[in-house]
Amino acid sequence: MSSDQKGESPTQHVNATGLIHHDYRAPLGFESPQTPVYKASSVIFPSVREMQTRNWEDRSAYTYGLHGTPTTFTLESKLAHLEGGEQCLLLPSGLSALACVNAALLSSGDEVLVPDNAYGPLWSMLSGQFKKWGIQSTRYNPLDAQDLSRKINPDTRLVWLEAAGSVTMEFPDLLGLLQVCHERGVTTALDNTWGAGLAFRPFELLGTSSSAHGSSGVDISVHALTKYPSGGADLLMGSVITRDKSLAKRLSKYHEQFGLGVGANDVESVLKGLQSLVLRYDAQDHAARTLARFLMGEPSVAQVLHPALSGSPGHQHWRAVTCSEMRHEGRAAGIFSVIFKPSNPLQAIHAFCERLKLFKLAYSWGGPMSLVMPYELELMRKGSLAHLERGHLVRFCIGLESVEDLQADLSRGLQGLSA
Numbered sequence: 001m002s003s004d005q006k007g008e009s010p011t012q013h014v015n016a017t018g019l020i021h022h023d024y025r026a027p028l029g030f031e032s033p034q035t036p037v038y039k040a041s042s043v044i045f046p047s048v049r050e051m052q053t054r055n056w057e058d059r060s061a062y063t064y065g066l067h068g069t070p071t072t073f074t075l076e077s078k079l080a081h082l083e084g085g086e087q088c089l090l091l092p093s094g095l096s097a098l099a100c101v102n103a104a105l106l107s108s109g110d111e112v113l114v115p116d117n118a119y120g121p122l123w124s125m126l127s128g129q130f131k132k133w134g135i136q137s138t139r140y141n142p143l144d145a146q147d148l149s150r151k152i153n154p155d156t157r158l159v160w161l162e163a164a165g166s167v168t169m170e171f172p173d174l175l176g177l178l179q180v181c182h183e184r185g186v187t188t189a190l191d192n193t194w195g196a197g198l199a200f201r202p203f204e205l206l207g208t209s210s211s212a213h214g215s216s217g218v219d220i221s222v223h224a225l226t227k228y229p230s231g232g233a234d235l236l237m238g239s240v241i242t243r244d245k246s247l248a249k250r251l252s253k254y255h256e257q258f259g260l261g262v263g264a265n266d267v268e269s270v271l272k273g274l275q276s277l278v279l280r281y282d283a284q285d286h287a288a289r290t291l292a293r294f295l296m297g298e299p300s301v302a303q304v305l306h307p308a309l310s311g312s313p314g315h316q317h318w319r320a321v322t323c324s325e326m327r328h329e330g331r332a333a334g335i336f337s338v339i340f341k342p343s344n345p346l347q348a349i350h351a352f353c354e355r356l357k358l359f360k361l362a363y364s365w366g367g368p369m370s371l372v373m374p375y376e377l378e379l380m381r382k383g384s385l386a387h388l389e390r391g392h393l394v395r396f397c398i399g400l401e402s403v404e405d406l407q408a409d410l411s412r413g414l415q416g417l418s419a
């Protein structure tokens, strides 16, 4: 008689306990190039004493998946190495990494200074939820260190920096802005997504000058790993990196209290992405410069905004931080914007974006596929736009396609636009 006929399910013959507990341990001596993917909420302690004494905060032990696994600690340490920092936190998106810095460092009555061309959602966050919490945010001109100096006051607790600025791509006077913040003892946080840890060393920008937290550059570097480190346009993650133990502790408390863990499979993807980061960044940089120069010669184009092109706003500031004796030709990300002449109506610009076949209409950057996006600057910016030509702005993010194919796609798309 079969087990079904006896009224038993076939699974009752299987020892369920044996499917859960096991004696297998990976043998010492097993090595392979990729980091194993450890997945955990529960982490098993061998004794109560061990459970009571383990410390995850200094990354010396494991207690619960949210506080780290060998996989997340490996990514943290690689990112700290990439950016020249010491402590790293991983968060579920670049935006949540920006929020972590604001929430950990600002209290009611404080003020934060933000560059006028900062990533838009940072502005929305500060003028929305953080304003409700009694935190004031004020804009400054990132091309003018004196403007920042005038705006720092006794309530200023944090200055945000972003290099290059979002969408309009002005490269800030990073050295001048940092000098002011060091002199006035104000903490600085840089959105370093564009530089990706490759274009310049964020913690070592000024040589001799030192911040209140002992850094000769910025105090905190935030990175949307969603972009270049992932490289796949298929996940979201962010990091916050510091060199100062007391800052790291404050950031880590917020991270812990708000439960901001990341998934092991996504961490694995970023670990793989990092292995080709330098090759991809340089290839996308090279292709972007080729296409930006090509567009400069187009009669329908009024201005090309790319920090590495002379004449682009902040080009000298870009040179000052990216070109060294060792590396005469500075690095730049594969992203730039173009202002088309106002003789082209907005609908013609939208039609151009839609005509492109290889450039897809989508947000983000740093992935394998080239992207295009039109922006209406007057709706985005409150500060002066006097350094920009009048017209319609379109941003291009260069992927890994052949640059000849991308240029042919642009050439086809440009037909129909007027000078």
Ligand SMILES: Cc1ncc(COP(=O)(O)O)c(C=O)c1O
Residues within 6 Å of the ligand: 093, 094, 095, 096, 119, 166, 191, 193, 194, 224, 225, 226, 236, 237, 238, 364, 365
């Ligand atoms: C400069 C910059 N910082 C931060 C972010 C936010 O990253 P995420 O999309 O992972 O939230 C973005 C996203 O576009 C960005 O461009």
